[in-house]
Structure formats: C-alpha cells, structure tokens
Amino acid sequence: MSIRLQNIGKHFGKTQALEPVDLDITEGELVGLLGPSGSGKTTLLRIIAGLETADREPGGRILFGERDVTHLHVRDRRIGFVFQHYALFRHMTVFDNVAFGLTVLPRKQRPSSGEIRSRVHRLLEMVKLEHMAQRYPAQLSGGQQQRVSLARALALRPDVLLLDEPFGALDAKVRQELRRWLRHLHDELNFTSLFVTHDQEEALELSDRVVVMSNGRIEQIDTPDKLYRHPANRFVFEFLGDVNHLEGTVRDGVLTCGDARLAVDLADGPEELLLRSHELELAESPSPEAQLPVTVAAISPVGAEVRVELEADWLGEPWLATVNHANYERLALTRGARLYALPRRWHRFPAERVKQPSRAPEPVS
Amino acid sequence: MSVRSLAIGLGSTPKRVLPGFGLSLGISLTFVSLMLLLPMTGLFGQLAGLSLAEYWAIITNDRVVASYVVTIGAAAVAAIVNAAFGLLLAWVLVRYEFPGKRLLDALMDLPFALPTAVAGITLATLYSSNGWMGQLLEPLGLQVAYTWVGIALAMSFTSIPFVVRTVQPVLEDMPHEMDEAALTLGASDFTGFRRVVLPHLWPALVTGTGLAFVRSLGEFGAIIFIAGNMPYETEITALMIFVRLQEYDYAGASAIASVVLFASLALLLAINIWQGRFIKRLHGGHG
Numbered sequence: 290m291s292i293r294l295q296n297i298g299k300h301f302g303k304t305q306a307l308e309p310v311d312l313d314i315t316e317g318e319l320v321g322l323l324g325p326s327g328s329g330k331t332t333l334l335r336i337i338a339g340l341e342t343a344d345r346e347p348g349g350r351i352l353f354g355e356r357d358v359t360h361l362h363v364r365d366r367r368i369g370f371v372f373q374h375y376a377l378f379r380h381m382t383v384f385d386n387v388a389f390g391l392t393v394l395p396r397k398q399r400p401s402s403g404e405i406r407s408r409v410h411r412l413l414e415m416v417k418l419e420h421m422a423q424r425y426p427a428q429l430s431g432g433q434q435q436r437v438s439l440a441r442a443l444a445l446r447p448d449v450l451l452l453d454e455p456f457g458a459l460d461a462k463v464r465q466e467l468r469r470w471l472r473h474l475h476d477e478l479n480f481t482s483l484f485v486t487h488d489q490e491e492a493l494e495l496s497d498r499v500v501v502m503s504n505g506r507i508e509q510i511d512t513p514d515k516l517y518r519h520p521a522n523r524f525v526f527e528f529l530g531d532v533n534h535l536e537g538t539v540r541d542g543v544l545t546c547g548d549a550r551l552a553v554d555l556a557d558g559p560e561e562l563l564l565r566s567h568e569l570e571l572a573e574s575p576s577p578e579a580q581l582p583v584t585v586a587a588i589s590p591v592g593a594e595v596r597v598e599l600e601a602d603w604l605g606e607p608w609l610a611t612v613n614h615a616n617y618e619r620l621a622l623t624r625g626a627r628l629y630a631l632p633r634r635w636h637r638f639p640a641e642r643v644k645q646p647s648r649a650p651e652p653v654s
Numbered sequence: 655m656s657v658r659s660l661a662i663g664l665g666s667t668p669k670r671v672l673p674g675f676g677l678s679l680g681i682s683l684t685f686v687s688l689m690l691l692l693p694m695t696g697l698f699g700q701l702a703g704l705s706l707a708e709y710w711a712i713i714t715n716d717r718v719v720a721s722y723v724v725t726i727g728a729a730a731v732a733a734i735v736n737a738a739f740g741l742l743l744a745w746v747l748v749r750y751e752f753p754g755k756r757l758l759d760a761l762m763d764l765p766f767a768l769p770t771a772v773a774g775i776t777l778a779t780l781y782s783s784n785g786w787m788g789q790l791l792e793p794l795g796l797q798v799a800y801t802w803v804g805i806a807l808a809m810s811f812t813s814i815p816f817v818v819r820t821v822q823p824v825l826e827d828m829p830h831e832m833d834e835a836a837l838t839l840g841a842s843d844f845t846g847f848r849r850v851v852l853p854h855l856w857p858a859l860v861t862g863t864g865l866a867f868v869r870s871l872g873e874f875g876a877i878i879f880i881a882g883n884m885p886y887e888t889e890i891t892a893l894m895i896f897v898r899l900q901e902y903d904y905a906g907a908s909a910i911a912s913v914v915l916f917a918s919l920a921l922l923l924a925i926n927i928w929q930g931r932f933i934k935r936l937h938g939g940h941g
Contacts, residue, residue, distance in 0.1 A: 340834055363837045370838040376831035380853040380935070390839035393849070425935055445840065 290448035290481050291316045293352040297343045299332050299505075306332045307505045309346050314483060314498075316354075319475050321492035322485045324502035325528070330485045331453055333502070337483065338370050338451050339363035353448050369442030369480075373454040375434045377426040383437050384422040387412055390445040412440040415474070432463040439471075443478075452484035456491065468495055489529050493517065501525050523563070523638035531566040533608040535635070547603025551632070552578040562635040569610040570631040571597065571620060581630040583608065588622055590614070597622060599630060697915070700908035712909040720886040721894045722913075728802050728890070729870035732809035737863040740817025741855070747818070748825040762818045765811055770875030777808055778879040800882025805890060808876040813866035820862035821855055828854050857932045864925040868918045 291314060298309035307329040314320050322330040335341040336351070340363055343349055351359045358366050377386050387409045391400060400408065413419040416436040426434055435455060442450060455471070456464040472495055475482060486492050492499045493513040501508045501516065501524075509521040520526035537546030539560050544551045553560070575581070583599040586607055590596075594611040610630065612620075620628070701709065712718070747759055765773065781788045781799040788799060798804045832854070836846035852859075874892040881888045891914055898907035 338838065340838070363834075364840045364842070368838060370835070372831045372835060374829065374831065376829060376835040378832065378835070378850055378853075380856075389836070389841075389849070393836075393839065393841040393845050427935075441835075441839065 290354045291352075292337065292449055292481060292483065293350075294337070295350045295352075296346045296348045297333070297336060297351065298346055298349070299329070299336060299341065299343055305505055307336070307343075309344075309349070310507050312500065312507070312510070314481060316481055317479045318481055318497045319472070319495065320483050321496035321499045322483065322502060323487070323489060323492040323499050323528070325487060327504070328502040329505035330487075330500075330502045332505075334451055334453055334483060334485050337449075338368050339366045340370070367445070367448045369445065369447035369450040371435070371438050371442050371450070371452040371455045373457045375426070375431075375438045375458075377434055377438055377441075379426050382423050382425055383413070383418065383429070384409055386426070386437055387441045387444055389441065408444065412444055415443075416440045430463075431459050432467055435459065435467065439474075443480075447480070450480050450482040452482065454485050454487070457486070457488075464491070471495065493529070501528065503528070526563060526636060526638065531609050533564040533566060533569070533610075534606065535562040535564060536560070536605070547601075548580075548582065549601070549603045550580045551635075553635075555637075560637065562637050564608075564632050564635050566596075566609040567594070567611045568632060568634045569608070570633060571610060571612055571616070571622075571628045572631050573620070573628060575629045576631055579629070579631050581632075583628055583630050585622055585624055585626045585628065588624060590617065595622070599628075694915070697908050697911060700904050701912060703905045704909060708905075709909050712906050713913050717885055717889070718891070718894050718910060721889045721891045724802055724805065724888060725871060725891045728805040729809055729867050731806040732813060732870050733863050733867035735806070736810050736814050736817045736866045737859060740814055740862060740866075741821055741859060743814075744818050744821040744825055748822060762815055765813070766815050770812055770873065771879070773811055774808060774876040774879035777804070777811065777876070781807070781880065799880050800884070800888060802888060804880040804882070805877050805888060808880050809870035809873055810866075812873050812876050813869045816865040816869060817859070817862035820858045820865070824855055824858040857929050861925055861929055864921060868921055871914055871918055 292312070293314070294310060294312040296309045296311065297307070298305070299307040310333070312333075322334060324330045332341060336343045339358070339361060343351070343359075349359065350357060353366070378389065381389070388405050391405045391408065394400075399405075410419060410422070413422055416439060418433060418436055418440070421429060421433065421437075426437065429437065435458075439455075456467055459467065468491060484495070493516070496513060498510060498512055499516055500510045503524050509516060509525050511519075511521075516525065517529055520529065526532065535544070535546060535549075535551070537544045537549070537551075537560060539545075539553060539555050539557050541557070542552060542554060544553045544555070544560055544562070551562075553562070581601075583601045583604075585597055586600040587598040588595060594613055595617040597610045597612060599608040599610055608630065612622075620626075622628075704712070743758075743762065747755065747762075778799055779785050781791070781804060783789070783792050783797075783799070785799070791798060796803075798807060828851070832850055833846055836850045837843075841849065872892060874890075874896065877890055878893055878896075881890060881893070883889055883893060891910060895907045895910050895914075898904075898910065
C-alpha cells in the first residue's frame with residue numbers, strides 16, 4: 290500500500306516540530322527516515338501511525354493507497370508499529386503477545402482459536418522463535434524481544450509497517466543481524482515500510498530510499514547511492530559521513546590557510562571546502578597542486594582501512610584520513626610523523642543557510 | 655565512608671562483597687524485636703491465664719462473632735470501594751496534567767496525617783441527621799451515621815492512601831508505549847485497559863487493597879464516633895477489645911486481639927507470597 294502525505298506539519302506548543310511536508314512512498318518500498326535528534330523524524334512517523342495528530346493545515350492529508358486516513362484513529366488505520374523499546378506486554382507469553390491483535394478483533398472478524406494458533410505459530414516460525422512461544426518477554430534477549438514485537442506487528446497483515454528506531458536499543462552485532470534479516474523479510478513479504486533511525490549507516494544499508502531530515506524539515510529524498518554521491522546541501526553531506534573542513538582565502542586560484550596551500554578553481558574571496566576522509570591521500574612530499582603539511586596524531590588500524598588523525602597549526606579541528614593497509618605499511622606511519630595531505634576531491638556548499646543543525650546525541654526515549 | 659568499609663572488607667577476605675551485612679541485619683532484628691515481637695509476646699503472655707475452652711468461649715461469644723461480621727463486611731466494602739476510586743485517583747494523578755495536581759497529590763496523604771479520632775468526629779458531625787450531608791441524605795432514606803455504611807465510610811477514609819500510593823509508582827513506571835502498542839493492534843480503549851494496563855497494575859492494586867482491608871480491620875478511632883456502637887449491629891471488633899479492657903478483662907481483650915492479629919498476619923503473608931510469584935514472572939523467573 291502506498292503512503293502519500295500532503296502538507297503535514299506539527300507544533301508542540303509554540304515549537305514547530307515538523308514544518309509542513311509532502312512525502313510519497315510507493316507500494317513495497319522500504320524507506321528510512323534519517324536525521325539527528327529533534328529533526329522531527331519520529332514525529333513524522335507517529336503522525337503517519339496516528340499516534341500523534343497533525344496540525345490542521347489547509348489541504349493536509351494522509352493517504353494509504355486511495356484510503357484517506359487523516360482523521361482515522363490509530364486502531365483503524367491498519368498499521369503495524371514497532372517501538373524502539375519493544376513495548377511487549379510483559380505479563381503475557383510470547384504467544385499471547387503475538388496473538389493479541391487477533392484476539393481483540395470484533396467477534397465477527399475474529400478467527401477461530403485454532404486458526405489463531407496456527408497463524409501465530411507461522412509468524413513465530415518466520416521470526417525463528419517458535420520454541421519460545423511459552424516464554425515471557427523478560428526471559429528473552431533484546432534482539433529476540435524485538436523479533437517478537439515485529440511478529441506481533443505483522444500478525445494483522447497491516448497495510449504499512451512503521452518502525453521507530455527498531456534497532457536503537459540493541460548492541461552492534463545483533464543490530465547488524467536484525468538489519469539484514471528485516472531486509473530479507475521485507476523482500477519476501479513485500480510490505481510497505483518506513484523506519485526511523487539516526488544511524489546513517491543503517492539508513493543507507495537498509496533503505497530503498499532515504500528521507501534525510503533536520504530541524505523539522507525534509508532536506509533530501511533519494512536512493513542511498515545518489516544521496517551519498519550527490520548530497521543536496523551541506524547538512525546532508527555532513528550527516529552522511531566523516532567530514533574535514535578547510536577554511537581559507539582564495540587569491541589567483543590558490544587557497545591559503547596559514548602555511549597550507551591548495552590550488553582551486555574558484556573566484557577570489559574567503560572559502561570553506563569540505564573533504565571526505567577517504568578522499569585524502571597521504572604522501573611524503575607535497576604535489577604542485579597541494580601543499581598541506583600535517584602531523585600524525587593518532588592511528589587506529591582496525592577494520593578494512595586504517596584511520597589516521599591529522600593535526601597542523603593551520604587546522605582548527607583535526608582531520609581524519611583513511612588509508613588502506615598497503616599504503617599504511619609503505620608510509621610506515623607512526624605517531625608524530627610529518628606528512629603531506631593530498632586531496633583527491635573536495636566539496637563546497639556556498640552558505641545557503643546560516644542556521645547549523647544541532648548534532649546532539651539521541652536522547653533515550 | 656563506604657569506600658573505607660569496602661577496603662576493610664576486601665582486606666579480610668569477606669564472604670560477601672556488600673559491606674555492613676552483620677551490622678544492618680543486627681540492628682533491624684533488634685528493632686523488630688523491640689517494636690513488634692515484644693508487644694506481641696506480651697499479648698500472648700496475657701493469654702496464658704486462659705484455658706483452651708475459655709479462649710474458645712471468648713472468641714466465639716455471640717456479640718463478638720457479630721462484631722467480626724460487621725468489621726469484615728464493612729472492611730470488605732471499604733476495600734472494594736477504595737480499590738475502584740484509588741485506582742482512578744492514581745490514574746488521574748499520573749496520566750493527566752491539570753492545575754492543582756500537586757495539591758490533590760498532597761491531599762492523598764491527609765488521612766495518614768490526620769489523627770483518626772479527628773476524622774471520626776468530623777465524619778460523625780457531617781453525616782448525623784442534622785449535619786450537612788446527613789440533612790441531604792436523610793430525606794432520601796439513606797442513613798449513614800450509626801449504621802454499617804458509616805463504618806465503611808470511616809474505614810475507606812482512613813485507608814484510601816494505601817491504594818493510591820501503591821498503584822501510583824507502578825503506573826508511573828509503565829511505559830506509554832504499552833498502551834500505544836495495544837492501540838496500534840486495534841484494541842479499543844476499554845480492551846486496552848483491561849488486557850494491558852490492568853494486568854500490569856494488578857499486583858500493586860491487590861497489595862494496596864489488601865493493606866487497606868487489613869488497616870480497616872484494626873481501625874478504631876475513626877469508626878467509634880460514627881458507628882453508633884449498637885450491640886450485634888454496629889459494634890466493631892476493635893470496640894469489643896476496648897470494652898473488655900475497660901472491664902479490666904485483659905485476658906479477654908487479648909483473646910479477641912489475637913484473632914484480629916492472626917487474620918491480619920495471614921492476609922499479609924498471603925499477599926506477599928502471591929505478589930512475589932507475580933513479580934518473578936514479570937522479571938524473568940519461571941512462574
């Protein structure tokens with residue numbers, strides 16, 4: 290079932306949590322809502338669910354397929370909702386949790402108890418927890434509880450599945466596993482789903498399309514690939530990966546900043562360039578285009594690449610560069626080594642907005 | 655302080671990591687002995703003068719048995735009324751924001767703070783046939799003062815905080831997402847409350863109601879003024895004990911008191927055991 294939002298906004302008291310937005314999600318899509326805390330992503334998800342009511346804007350509508358659900362109560366919207374902290378019913382067994390939605394159906398629509406049993410068992414099989422049916426939630430691990438919560442949300446065959454930071458409370462390894470598993474499940478059952486996350490990696494890995502939000506605004510809607518390669522603005526660029534800043538003055542095609550120089554094809558005046566950490570190379574001597582002397586401050590040789598922290602007098606904040614292990618060995622990097630940074634690419638977003646989005650850590654809600 | 659005692663504990667290779675076990679348990683037991691066990695021993699000491707037959711005769715005396723019925727009946731009504739209204743009050747105090755909320759919250763403890771005799775006299779004045787409430791209710795054929803209704807009223811007044819104060823923190827701890835989850839699964843407000851919220855509050859509600867009931871069994875000061883104290887009709891068990899004491903019949907008073915004591919103790923123990931099992935289930939035991 291497709292989801293279409295038209296002119297949906299939300300105020301809490303005087304603060305605008307969500308500026309009026311339009312959003313179209315096609316049937317069967319898996320879409321991530323990505324943004325820092327306070328960006329309005331959870332508010333948007335809860336409005337779609339019906340757990341929050343949108344402001345009365347002229348023309349404000351929420352459509353599921355052809356069905357206008359703007360004024361429908363949560364319980365009539367036919368959605369499945371997965372909460373960050375699972376929100377399982379602690380006094381019920383896993384089986385009863387999953388069966389809950391079916392057992393509260395009006396008597397006429399309610400399946401027989403045999404049918405309920407077989408449906409719940411099929412769901413538990415799907416989330417690989419059929420042997421846990423008689424356990425209580427407190428006896429399960431976090432990952433298992435979230436799978437129960439997912440099975441519970443899917444029990445009524447909802448039109449859309451909404452997930453609020455579904456993996457936020459789990460540790461890294463379980464999160465990775467559940468992510469892959471959700472993607473799998475989505476491809477298999479092909480429901481339309483929308484999930485909220487503040488983890489860019491999660492959003493880029495899992496989604497067909499990502500909606501990047503900040504300060505109650507939608508910044509960009511695109512496929513993960515396009516989003517990464519062609520960010521619409523500086524916020525999106527900065528939010529989707531490590532960023533190094535280079536501020537200086539351009540004169541005659543050369544940007545100068547202290548004793549650092551970089552040849553750029555720009556008009557004269559103050560400039561700020563942004564560089565991705567993997568677009569920086571390290572060398573023992575400067576190139577004709579770039580003379581950026583740096584000192585190695587820290588090295589972390591974990592993972593596919595070596596992360597190197599760089600310092601210099603002309604730098605406000607240290608830079609981060611990633612080099613492959615072969616280069617790392619060739620350069621024989623040690624702390625305190627003096628090298629030159631060679632940018633392969635740089636990016637530039639002329640000041641279009643004064644307000645900087647906050648990047649505070651997500652509060653536990 | 656705690657760091658030092660911990661360091662000392664580590665030096666002498668203790669069996670427990672947490673310090674202060676011997677001292678704290680010792681003081682607790684001394685306190686329990688002085689404050690609870692000693693008076694109870696005194697009570698049973700009084701009973702020593704009675705033969706089993708005499709004891710049985712005293713506690714099954716017709717007038718005393720009638721007082722059991724009045725006390726238990728009124729306490730049961732008071733407890734059930736308190737369960738319903740206490741739950742409602744706790745709900746209102748936790749779930750909604752409104753002006754005067756803090757005042758209402760503070761008001762909940764008033765029955766604990768007020769001397770029970772003051773409460774009794776106030777209630778009796780209000781509900782007697784020329785009191786404010788009495789005047790209104792009399793024409794409707796409702797007599798509260800000097801009937802068992804008055805007794806139940808006094809009992810529920812003194813014991814309502816037990817229900818509110820046991821349910822309130824549990825309701826505060828209950829995440830809103832639990833109700834929201836029920837709603838997203840299509841449950842009506844009532845079904846959500848009955849199948850999700852109420853089971854969650856159930857242990858606290860039963861405990862609070864049980865405490866209110868036990869408290870009502872022993873209540874004296876608030877009740878005697880409004881009860882009318884007519885033999886066989888509105889005499890409560892605590893009054894029977896008081897009457898025996900006024901007649902210097904200490905053994906008789908102790909005999910009746912022991913019945914109240916055992917009933918209360920048995921009930922409290924039952925609540926404790928039942929609640930323990932329920933909580934174990936919520937927190938991952940096999941229950």
